[in-house]
Amino acid sequence: MIDKPIRFTDGAGYDRFMGVWSRLAGQKCLDWIAPKPGQRWLDVGCGNGAFTQLIVEHSEPFSLVGIDPSEAQLAFARQHPLLRSVDFVNADAMALPFPDDAFDLAVMSLVIFFVPEPAKGVAEMVRVVAPAGTVAAYAWDMEGGGFPYQIVSETLSAVGRPAPMPPSIESSRLEVLGDLWATAGLSDIQTRAIEVKRSFADFDDVWNTILGGPSAGQAIAAMSEEEISGFRELLRARLQPAGNCPISLSGRAHAIQGTVPDR
Numbered sequence: 001m002i003d004k005p006i007r008f009t010d011g012a013g014y015d016r017f018m019g020v021w022s023r024l025a026g027q028k029c030l031d032w033i034a035p036k037p038g039q040r041w042l043d044v045g046c047g048n049g050a051f052t053q054l055i056v057e058h059s060e061p062f063s064l065v066g067i068d069p070s071e072a073q074l075a076f077a078r079q080h081p082l083l084r085s086v087d088f089v090n091a092d093a094m095a096l097p098f099p100d101d102a103f104d105l106a107v108m109s110l111v112i113f114f115v116p117e118p119a120k121g122v123a124e125m126v127r128v129v130a131p132a133g134t135v136a137a138y139a140w141d142m143e144g145g146g147f148p149y150q151i152v153s154e155t156l157s158a159v160g161r162p163a164p165m166p167p168s169i170e171s172s173r174l175e176v177l178g179d180l181w182a183t184a185g186l187s188d189i190q191t192r193a194i195e196v197k198r199s200f201a202d203f204d205d206v207w208n209t210i211l212g213g214p215s216a217g218q219a220i221a222a223m224s225e226e227e228i229s230g231f232r233e234l235l236r237a238r239l240q241p242a243g244n245c246p247i248s249l250s251g252r253a254h255a256i257q258g259t260v261p262d263r
Contacts, residue, residue: 012048012076012212013211013212013213013214013217014047014048014073014076014212014213014214015048015050015076016208016209016212017209017210017212017213017214017217018050018110018213019047019048019050020050020198021110021148021196021198021251022047022050022051022109022110023050023051023053023054024196024197024198024251025110025138025194025196025251025253026050026051026054026109026138027054027058028194028196028255029107029109029136029138029194029253029255030054030055030058030059032192032194032255032257033105033107033134033136033257035059035105035134037059037060037061038060038061038062039059039061039062039103039104039105040061040062040063040102040103040104040105041055041059041061041063041064041065041103041104041105041106041107042064042065042066042067042096042098042102042103042105042106042107042125042128042129043055043064043065043066043067043106043107043109044067044093044096044106044107044108044111044121044125045067045068045093045108045109045110045111045114045115046066046067046068046073046074046077046088046109047068047070047073047077047109047111048073048076048077049066049073049076049077049080049083049086049088050109051107051109051110052064052066052077052083052086053080053082053083055107056082056083056085056086057082063087064085064086064087065086065087065088065089065098065103066083066086066087066088066089067088067089067090067091067093067096067097068088068090068091069090069091069092069093070090071090074088074089074090093108093111093115093120093121093124094115094116094117094120094121094124095124096124096125096127096128098128099128100127100128101128101129101130101131102128102129102130103128103129103130103133104129104130104133104134105129105133105134105135105136106125106128106129106133106134106135106136107135107136107137108121108125108136108137108138108139109137109138110138110139110140110253111137111139112137112139112168112171112172112177112180113139113140113142113166113167113168113169113170113171113172114166114167114168115167115168115171116167116168117168118168118171118180119180119183119184122135122137122180122181122183122184123184125184126184126185126186126260129260130260131260131261131262131263132259132260132262133259133260134257134258134259134260135181135184135186135257135258135259135260136255136256136257136258137177137255137256137257138194138253138254138255138256139171139172139177139253139254140172140251140252140253140254141172141173141193141252141253141254142165142166142169142172143169143170143172143173144173144252145252146172146251146252146253146254147251148196148198148249148250148251149210149213149215149216149249151235151238151239151249152210152216152235153215153216155231155234155235155238156216156219156220156231158234159227159230159231159234161219161220161222161223161227161231162219163215163216163218163219164214164215164218164219165215172254173254174191174193174254174256177191177254177256178191178256181256181258184258185261186258186259186260186261187258187259187261188258188259189256189257189258190256190257190258191254191255191256192254192255193252193253193254193255194252194253194254194255195250195251195252196250196251196252196253197248197249197250197251198248198249198250198251199246199247199248200246200247200248200249201246202240202244202245202246202247203235203236203239203240203244203247205247206239206247206249207232207235
């Protein structure tokens with residue numbers, strides 16, 4: 001791990017790097033949550049709107065608010081035709097700018113390990129969701145090898161250029177998520193693992209995708225041309241040992257949901 005924080009400044013690059021994965025895992029999470037139509041939604045850490053799109057397309061929200069601390073990501077989200085009715089707000093997950101009981105459902109999509117104090121983030125979701133409402137999240141199993149680009153991270157470490165990591169990766173463990181939800185006073189807590197897979201046409205497809213990512217992309221940008229060449233060939237050898245062919249990567253996320261009790 002290195003101390004330099006991950007920067008989310010490229011909505012289009014992030015969409016190719018992680019937005020596709022977010023929708024793959026997010027659809028399975030939504031199917032599992034099985035929300036009712038006509039609810040007031042809050043998408044906490046909505047980023048460039050990848051998961052927000054799924055809510056609009058499949059969950060028939062009465063209203064939908066997305067919050068994120070990156071104005072660049074929000075600007076990208078606001079440009080999406082499907083998201084014109086969404087209220088996007090620049091805000092901190094640990095200090096949500098909404099009154100108590102303002103929503104029926106709040107979700108963190110691949111976000112909780114970026115929240116410096118996850119317990120505060122969960123407590124804030126509980127505060128703004130009305131009794132009998134749902135608080136949910138899903139996050140890559142970072143410590144268990146579930147991050148879809150785990151092999152990229154391992155190769156960066158092998159060449160002495162580890163990528164920036166989220167500040168609270170331990171919060172992606174199922175037992176930690178369970179403790180966070182229980183401590184926040186949620187009831188009917190349920191958890192599950194979500195497995196997803198994504199195919200890439202060839203190594204160049206993978207390479208161009210990770211260059212736009214906020215973690216590996218930052219680490220690669222700090223390299224010299226010689227270091228980049230060496231890293232690229234090592235990663236190619238690990239991903240494509242049999243020569244030029246399609247590449248498949250897998251990811252595993254941990255999901256959790258709970259019900260807000262009567263106050």
